[in-house]
Amino acid sequence: MTQPSDKALVPFVSVDNMMRLVHHIGLEQMITQIATQIESDFKRWESFDKTPRIPAHSPHGVIELMPTSDGEAYGFKYVNGHPKNTSEGLQTVTAFGLLADVYTGYPTLLTEMTMLTALRTAATSALVGKYLAPKSATTMAMIGNGAQSEFQCLAFKAMCGIDTVRLYDTDANATAKCAANLQGKGLTVVACKTPEEAIEGAQIITTCTADKKNATILTDNMVGPGVHINAIGGDCPGKTELHSDILLRSEIFVEYPEQTRIEGEIQALDSDHPVTEMWEVMTGQAMGRTDDRQITLFDSVGFAIEDFSALRYIKNAIEGTDFFEPLDMLADPDDPRDLFGMLMRAG
Numbered sequence: 587m588t589q590p591s592d593k594a595l596v597p598f599v600s601v602d603n604m605m606r607l608v609h610h611i612g613l614e615q616m617i618t619q620i621a622t623q624i625e626s627d628f629k630r631w632e633s634f635d636k637t638p639r640i641p642a643h644s645p646h647g648v649i650e651l652m653p654t655s656d657g658e659a660y661g662f663k664y665v666n667g668h669p670k671n672t673s674e675g676l677q678t679v680t681a682f683g684l685l686a687d688v689y690t691g692y693p694t695l696l697t698e699m700t701m702l703t704a705l706r707t708a709a710t711s712a713l714v715g716k717y718l719a720p721k722s723a724t725t726m727a728m729i730g731n732g733a734q735s736e737f738q739c740l741a742f743k744a745m746c747g748i749d750t751v752r753l754y755d756t757d758a759n760a761t762a763k764c765a766a767n768l769q770g771k772g773l774t775v776v777a778c779k780t781p782e783e784a785i786e787g788a789q790i791i792t793t794c795t796a797d798k799k800n801a802t803i804l805t806d807n808m809v810g811p812g813v814h815i816n817a818i819g820g821d822c823p824g825k826t827e828l829h830s831d832i833l834l835r836s837e838i839f840v841e842y843p844e845q846t847r848i849e850g851e852i853q854a855l856d857s858d859h860p861v862t863e864m865w866e867v868m869t870g871q872a873m874g875r876t877d878d879r880q881i882t883l884f885d886s887v888g889f890a891i892e893d894f895s896a897l898r899y900i901k902n903a904i905e906g907t908d909f910f911e912p913l914d915m916l917a918d919p920d921d922p923r924d925l926f927g928m929l930m931r932a933g
């Protein structure tokens with residue numbers, strides 16, 4: 587018989603263990619494997635419960651819960667977005683997440699998700715890039731050189747054949763950090779002084795900035811035909827990155843329209859402006875890029891199924907390893923109705 591204490595212990599992946607796991611598997615390999623998991627979950631889109639994430643806004647930032655279930659497993663992520671945090675020496679985005687068994691409701695995994703969010707966001711961006719970016723793309727402009735940026739660059743290298751990244755950030759120290767971190771990682775890295783310089787010759791433009799306002803990271807005249815834009819920084823009401831004229835010239839692709847219309851670049855457009863859902867492109871029900879001159883825009887906000895895929899990936903990856911600690915976070919008395927007796931015996 588399983589000991590009650592064994593039954594109730596939940597595997598917990600700390601930040602340290604997540605970092606060990608990434609080094610064990612290899613960063614690019616892990617991003618690629620998470621992308622495969624996301625793609626297979628997007629291909630069974632209809633089997634998931636879906637809801638726009640649940641935000642708690644404040645003048646300081648936002649705290650969000652992102653739940654979903656496929657009927658067998660349930661997952662959620664807790665994540666914040668506080669652009670002002672970096673000026674106080676704190677992260678803009680931190681997260682943790684949980685997976686549970688739908689049959690018992692018991693948690694089956696608790697994990698840090700700050701690292702994992704960077705990995706899954708990069709995996710999603712590059713996966714979408716595989717469907718939408720020009721096949722001949724070799725150069726990506728990376729605008730916003732903060733916490734997510736290196737992960738984005740390496741994901742596009744691993745999955746879309748990018749060999750050159752052109753970096754720009756309003757803070758030159760962020761660009762210098764990103765350039766230094768990417769040394770020796772198999773990319774030609776060009777640090778740029780303006781966004782215009784960064785997009786020169788780039789077939790893919792990634793915008794990943796953090797500012798709680800309707801910013802204009804790209805203006806219409808900066809975006810030429812045939813470019814793929816991977817816009818990931820605009821992910822909250824009143825927090826966008828692109829001039830609306832770009833949206834009007836682009837074929838727009840989204841994760842889950844009900845959430846993107848609230849949070850994405852398309853909040854600037856009419857609520858019935860046509861968009862294509864990426865799961866439909868992945869299942870062949872909708873077209874991705876159709877010609878060389880088309881501007882494709884991935885209006886990314888980050889959706890719960892991507893986190894669910896990442897959580898399931900981690901749960902499998904840690905099985906039979908020591909990349910986790912068993913966590914005593916669930917009271918589970920021998921007699922399920924005797925919670926009180928369990929408490930008294932502990933005294």
Ligand code: NAD
Binds near residue numbers: 818
């Ligand atoms: P970060 O604060 O570490 O980095 C943001 C960088 O943007 C900073 O270096 C800042 O100097 C720079 N920046 C701000 N305004 C700029 C401008 N006008 N031009 C160029 N650079 C500018 O944040 P992060 O963790 O890298 O996240 C970046 C953004 O991505 C955030 O807004 C976050 O909410 C969003 N995000 C989205 C997803 C998703 O799934 N779509 C996932 C994670 C993070």
